[in-house]
Amino acid sequence: MPESEIQSCLTTYYCCPKEFLPEFTAAPHSGAPGYFHLGPDTTCYGHLSTQTPAPTTDQPLPDATKDIAIKDNKVQLPFNPSEILTSLRHETYMGPDARSGTQSLTAKIYYAIRPFLPVSARKHLQKLRLRNWDKRPFPRWPVDFSADNLHDQLLLISLRATGAERLPFIWFWPDGKSACAMMSHDVETKTGRDFCPTLMDLDDSRGIKGSFTVIPEERYEVPASYIDSIHARGHEVAVHDLNHDGHLYDNRPQFLERVARINDYGRKFSAQGFRAAVLYRNQDWFDQLDFAYDMSVPNVAHLDPQRGGCCTVMPYFIGDILEIPVTDIQDYSLFNILNDYSIEIWKRQTALILARHGLMSFIIHPDYIIEPRARATFEALLDHLAQLRDKENVWTALPREINQWWRERAAMKLVNKGSAWQIEGQGSERARIAWASELDGRLSLEICHPDRSAAEGRA
Ligand SMILES: [Zn+2]
Structure with missing residues (x-):
């Protein structure tokens, strides 16, 4: 039987064999899409056949968990996971108005007049705009895992429906790394x-390479010697x-004219x-970007001018382009909005993401860390990331390495060789087999240790 749309949500995320998955069906729906829960930690947006979803998240949301029917290797869902995942990861739950460069009319006016306002007035307006930002229930601050949780719940349901004790998949990161951390610098x-040469020194002093976005x-001026100096030191240019000017996605004709030049600069x-x-982002137009990956979608965007958030800590494909989401608070928001020069929020975010084996990704601007206090905060972050690498086995990687790995993993095959499972495909020597099982009512994921893989790999 060919892989169904719902099965392929799972085979894409976990790279697991479809033979381990039950037959899924999504009940036909009518009515308007809206918000609902799937357990307390997962917010979904889309159609729901059994209850009326809520138009906003500031009211109690119906929970769809009890409406899932499991019987004889068959699972009937009251929603379509594929629709939910697109609405979260492409942020369509925000509605079409949020898609252009700036979202609401108020925000548009604010950003148009902002350059003419004195700093005190700017700060006051910003305060008004961000009022109660930390009380917004969705996406959940400081990290939202709704899209990841949805996958986990569907895999758990799969185990229950098929009666399998455990299910093999290709581990998320190469060499059995526990999670991934990525540094980027917007110039x-x-x-x-x-300041970039000094910044490269700082990164290098902790053995961390960064992506410099130019x-x-x-x-x-962007002289060739500047670009070459970044490449030559093993850092990356994006x-x-x-x-x-903040108007890239304002209208389609202007976007097309600009994106052609952007693509030329990419090659140059x-x-x-x-x-x-x-x-700023409009995922519907990403197909025009002639790049392997984009890094413009935040996980939760309460503090950014364009609201929303993709609610995942894993890279994911939008057409042919790989989205490598921004999962940690930006230095600008930390210093200038929250007036916080500690790394406590970053520590909280990285701990949460590490527990989910996800991607920690950072934007640190060279412009904002020249002054000593901010620079010290950045150096503390670098120390923290080096510690995560050395003590927690986190993979510190450039976005181009993440892109290469994620594409190779997506093309790998997990095949049953009689008594053991094996991963085939380019890059498979770095890949690890992992097992998903149910433990105390929750999904438990475990990597197969390489030298024990023959024994543990038995199905
Ligand atoms: Zn910028």
Whole structure:
């Protein structure tokens, strides 16, 4: 039987054999889409056949868990997981108005007049705009795992439906790494550009390489020697918007004209990755980006001008482009909005993401860490990441390495060789077999130790 749409949500996320999955059906639905829960930690947006979903998240949400029917290797769902995952990861739950460069009319006016306002007025307006940001129930601050939880719950249901004790899959990261951490630096001004050699020294002093995202037009000169110096030191170059005026996604004709130039700069800089200014994004237009990956979608965007969030800590494909989401608070928001120079929020976020074996990804601007206090905070973050690498087996990687691994893993096959499972495909020597099982009513994931793989790999 061919793989169903719902099964392929799971085979894509876990890289597991479809033979271990039950037959899924999604009940036909009518009515409007809305919000509902699947257990207390998972918020979904989409159609629900058994109850009326809520139009907003500031009211009690119906829980769809009890409406899932499991019988004889068959699972009937009151929703379509594929629809839910698209609405979360492509942020369509925000509605079409959120898709352009700036979201609400108020935000549009604010960003139009902002350059003409004195700092005190800006700060006051920003305060109004961000009022009660930490009380918004969805996406959940400081990290939202709704999309990841949805996969976990479907896999747990699969185990229950098929009666299998455990199920093999290809572990998320190479060499059995527990999680992944990625550093990126958006270079905003000439001052920031000129600070890059020092910033590379700081990164290198902790053995961490970063992706430097460079604005190709208007902000500063981008000599070939600057690009070459980043490549030569083993760091990475990505393209950051075109001119950083905040209007990239305003209208389609202008976007197409700009994206052609952005793609040219990508080739000129030997860059595989892209990030728009201010994390503006419109996933419907990503197919025009001639890059392997994008890094413009935050996990939870309460403190960013364009609200929303993709609710996952794993990379995922939007068409052919790999989205490597921003999962940790930006330095700008930490220093200038929260007035916080500690790394406590970063520690909380990385601990949560580590527990879920996800991707910790950071944006640190050279422009904002030149002054001593901010620089000390950044160095404390680097120390923390080095510790996670050395003590918790976290993979510190460049986005191009993550991109390569994620594509190779997606193409690998887990095949049954009589008495043991084996991973085949390019890069499989770095891949590890893992097992999913149920433990105390929850999904438990465990990596097969390489030298015990023959014994443990038996189905
Ligand atoms: Zn920027």
